[in-house]
Amino acid sequence: MSAVAGATPSGPPKERPLLNVEDLVVSFTKGKSTVQAVAGVSFSIQEGETLGLVGESGCGKSTTGRAIVQVEAPTSGKISFGDVELTALDRSEIRTLRTKIQMIFQDPISSLNPRRRVRDIVAEPLTIWKIGTKAERRATVDAMLNSVGIDPDVSGDRRPREFSGGQCQRISIARALVLQPQLLVCDEVVSALDVSVQAQILNLLEDLKKIHHLTILFIAHDLAVVKNVSDRVAVMYLGRLCEIAPSDVLYEAPAHHYTAALLSAALEPDPEAERDQTVLSGEPPSPINPPSGCRFRTRCPRAETKCAEEVPELREIAPGHQVACHFPLVGT
């Protein structure tokens, strides 16, 4: 690009997405049946942004996260991380790149090796990549443990079973951040924790994100939790994206009927809260044999024949607000 003075377009420069997912498909085959757990999902995450990914169990949100970390091989589609196309890499290249993309899992206790000491657990990524001397590694690990609120002098030589779930999750976070990744995929990281501990971990993630300039994909089923940490939120249903929007917009004025139903089913700790009575009936259909057209149509209050015939594509109805619905609630 030529740098002619005054020729730059007005407004802020176009942000560069750190992660770009294009038409991602992940299918699993068992015997004769094939399940498309993720059936064509596209989104991108800007550098420094937190994207929330919500949906109910079986909607493919975790599989999407696992495909990004390359734990699950995508069936088709593209995942680019910066300028690198992940799906085109060989195994050793993926392994190297994974230092930049880290994941934190739901169950903090079972994702830590019970027989190892906390310091060793957090040091392992450094040891594997032979980063620094032994003394440097120890200093890095202790600093990291301190930053997640675990005192290395008191707890560094203990084993995971001596810690509560919340503390184990702090250790998992330390382990994930010790290689200084750019992208962090958090899969239901607070759903096994008590509310008071959950609040601690959510605040911690927000702090660490600022300190380490992290970009986060935050996968969870709890709408309130997702809103709390996310800049933008994507809603998934049965392997496809329904809607993406800035968090405050999505929760204030959802365009997709599924988003609206999810919001109305969320329980607020307030007896005076007005309860929307549009509770969804039925359950999500099997992803083995998904409905034609719009996948949500079998439970949608607004469904028409068009919904059965035509797959609604994700389209922009307002700047930054995309919806996959023929008859959206806002911005027709």
Place this chain on the structure above:
Amino acid sequence: MSVLLEVDDLHVTFATPRGPLQAVQGVSLSLEQGKTMGIVGESGSGKTVLSRAIMGLLPRQTATQTGSVRYNGQEILNAPNSELRRLWGTQIAMVFQDPMTSLNPVLRIGQQITETLKLHLKLDRGEAKETALSLLMQVGIPSPVERYDAYPNQLSGGMRQRVMIAIALACAPRLLMADEPTTGLDVTIQAQILDLLATLQRDRQMGMILVTHDLGVVATRTDEIIVMYAGNVVERAPTRVLFSKMSMPYTEALLRSTPRITNPSHTRLVTIEGRPPDLSAPPAGCPFAPRCPYVQDKCRNAKPPLTPSSVPGHSYACWFPLGTGDRTDDKAGVA
């Protein structure tokens, strides 16, 4: 209204290798016929132990239980199993948290429902099947005739929980205990199950105790709420009163640390630092004192009793309760 369940100064102590663990430390409550009560607390607060003690499901060898649990005036704490078996199912029934492990995986759904009907109500096979099918219908299971012959693994989590509810309700109990009945279920399914429980409770005029960690679950579906912390009831109030005039700092902290969809994103959550006390060596003073933002010397030395407030039915265990005025300003949960 007649009192259905009355618990008085219930203590439950487990014998552990590290010494006695005082899981429930003097809990009293009462529930009237046709009313719903929420028991709220975090893990380790004693809410599940309390509900199992009421049911008589705790192991006698390791759990010492003192105090009193009266069902319909009859003392049932430490009653022999033969006596309890006459109450279970027909008078008191329970819905457990995990519908996968609470159902027998090798028995068909229908069999698991008719089992109780044949045992307690002495129905014959035909009658039992008919009743079971109508129960499956009542709990909202589509095509009950096919589901009757299904095994638990053929049903979704929500459907299994409906089956659990059908089993619990089979013999028309007067008291239903539900321990985290929707934890682990999806939001839309959770709403369905809670609505179902509420409808059935109303129609059958059952007493219901809803045990949960989630203030959102009990906010709109209970008449009264008990908040537990470290084996103690720390606040008790009619539901609306609890949310608008809470007096116990723990209740406030619990509410403020809950993320809410009505708050803007990136709202800083108020956290409760520290951890609940070790129940094998409970502190001398208020159990919440080490974590309480308003703690004073007295709190560390003397345990506050459950004290009634000026509002009928409201009591709290705190030496320095939150302002007695209307605290709606704190209700938003924003720091």
